[in-house]
Amino acid sequence: MIQGLYTSATGMMSHSSGLNVVSQNIANVNTVAFKQQLYLIGDLSSKNYSAGGAYEVEVKQVGLGSHISEVRSNFKIGNYENGSAETDLALSGKGYFQVTLEDETYYTRAGNFRFNENGFLRAPTGHFLMGIPIDANGNEANYMEPIQINTNDELLASDPPKATTSITSSLNVYNTQNVYNDENNPYFSMLQSWNGNSTPPLSTSAKSLGLQFYDANGVKHSLNVYFDPAPSTNGNQVYEYIVAMDPELDARAEYQGTKSAGLLMTGTMTFSSAGELQNMNSFSPQGGDLTNPANWTLSELQNGLPSVTVQLAGQPSQTIALNLGMKSNGNSWTNGLNGAVNGISAADIGKTFVNIPGMTNPEFNSNATTALRTSPSLKNMSQDGYGAGELQTMFINENGIIQLSYTNGQSHDLYRIPVARFTSEDGLYRAGNNLYQHTSEAGNVEFGIAGTENYGEVMSQTLETSNVDMATEMANMIVLQRGFQSNSKSLQTVDTMLQKAVELKRN
Structure with missing residues (x-):
């Protein structure tokens, strides 16, 4: 009977841990691009018991309870909502944005980026969005760097004229x-x-x-x-x-x-x-x-x-x-x-x-x-000629190209935002703040052009919402609550039986 106390206790603990996962989901129901977490409850190893019987083969194992065997992420894409700026970005399919901070590399689908006072495009956490520079001839570099666009710079604030050739x-x-x-x-x-x-x-x-x-x-x-x-x-x-x-x-x-x-x-x-x-x-x-x-x-x-x-x-x-x-x-x-x-x-x-x-x-x-x-x-x-122009707008297209357009009708590409993809998203480590870190279990990271092959398109002025479904989480919470109560009732029952056994011995 004493084992029954431990078994009931493990059930209470596993359901309590499951409730922690549900609470995390509910807490982030409105977090940008948050991915729902799923808990999996598994049983503990069974204990062998010797028992006599009329049969040669006898089941002699009794389970020792349950535990949270795994917490997975549901990487299903959430819904989309209108952003408030051109730099609010979302991906229409697979992929992640790469961001860095103090030589640490992270990946995220939360695209609520903004320019800081130095023209760097950053996440609310201060992480820099990485991009591939594009030169004046439209050639891409073979490296990535933090995206920096200072529109107060004279070289960007105006577009010089070009003589017709x-x-x-x-x-x-x-x-x-x-x-x-x-x-x-x-x-x-x-x-x-x-x-x-x-x-x-x-x-x-x-x-x-x-x-x-x-x-x-x-x-x-x-x-x-x-x-x-x-x-x-x-x-x-x-x-x-x-x-x-x-x-x-x-x-x-x-x-x-x-x-x-x-x-x-x-x-x-x-x-x-x-x-x-x-x-x-x-x-x-x-x-x-x-x-x-x-x-x-x-x-x-x-x-x-x-x-x-x-x-x-x-x-x-x-x-x-x-x-x-x-x-x-x-x-x-x-x-x-x-x-x-x-x-x-x-x-x-x-x-x-x-x-x-x-x-x-x-x-x-x-x-x-x-x-x-x-x-x-x-x-x-x-x-092919044009007059001088003043900076008019910034635009980010579906391939992640950041363009500046001018009043003279010209536009210039400055960066391309690459999209990262992993062999196994389940191998990513959740680092908090909507950030993920690459681990060996995630496989190789590959970078591609947004909107090509199996990479999602970049959608500007758009944000991906959390994929948490409140109705599902409330139902899970009720099931976990009932499971916790049932296990606590089992513990109370075993405790009563033990008390009864002790009283019998005393008498």
Whole structure:
């Protein structure tokens, strides 16, 4: 009977320990990303008793009670609620954020991070969120460091301007009126009529479309593309064109104040009868009177594209690649008469259609310039320059990329928040404050990109809630209470029986 006292006592202790687990869950029902703990009660080893009987095999074991055999964590993902800041983060699937403090590494799903006075992104406990730095070219480092973004730093508070280096545009250059027509140089008649000392430099009947670009100071300017029909044959359509800037802004010393001011490029474009671009050429100025076709030679192509060089007052010269919908795969020119014709002048073309050079192995994009029978228009345009901008917002995307966006429409990636994953989450050690530590029982830790493979996406302005279910915990608490009471009743019964046995002996 004395063993019954100990057995009942172990039952009371195991149910009491189970109640401690339930109390912990209830206490953290509103803790960010808290994971419910589960208790498992197991029996203690049995004691062998010798007992006689009529059978060869006799059960001779009696249990010695119970104990808490294991306390596990339920890693089921909790619900989500709206956060109050962009730096409130949650993971939509598997994974953990890595945080550090004083050379100690921890992992957490509680993403209620905030920047401190030095720009470090920290948890409420002071732990630093770790991230992979991204340089200005978009390359990631091969190490992690505490995320630090000081928006008061001049380098981050504003975005410097960038001068345009390339323009990609698609035009529709249809024009029924042939304004310029020189018998000797019909494909460069408009060029010979240019006068940079006049306003405008060409007749008001000339058609033109503007292409915007930015200078080194972030100031926006325009390149004007003028075009006019030229003699055609075999159903083709040929247009001569000029790329020019405002003559008053042209700071090239040899052309200032002359009728050549503003001229940057000239050439021809050949279209099918349906208005589809077939080929084109471009000529660059070689000095002297630029209204003379002899002073223009075929442009040198860079990556298959011609370019113009702009000189603005007080600034370095600016070279801009111009893509009107096609480029050369051979970086050279050819024509139907002489083959390779690099180096010829615009005057060498004369009035013969087959002399018109074109790009070698031209490659067209889906938005090439056209000569459709509709009004002239700028169908689309993009360029890589921009003006100065001020810091506008910070954004964290689903892959954990921290971006700063500016009023000039630019954004820059600063860090990527990696996501940690373990072979066995059950092997993690609960260190308190919603933190876990890696142990050998958890297996290897692997880092991946959020939102890829089996790694959860990063959700900004979102927090994961506790996965504790109050109804379940209340039910468990009642069961544990009843189990404790039953075991205490057993102990009282055994105690009464012992007292009775003692009284019998005394009598």
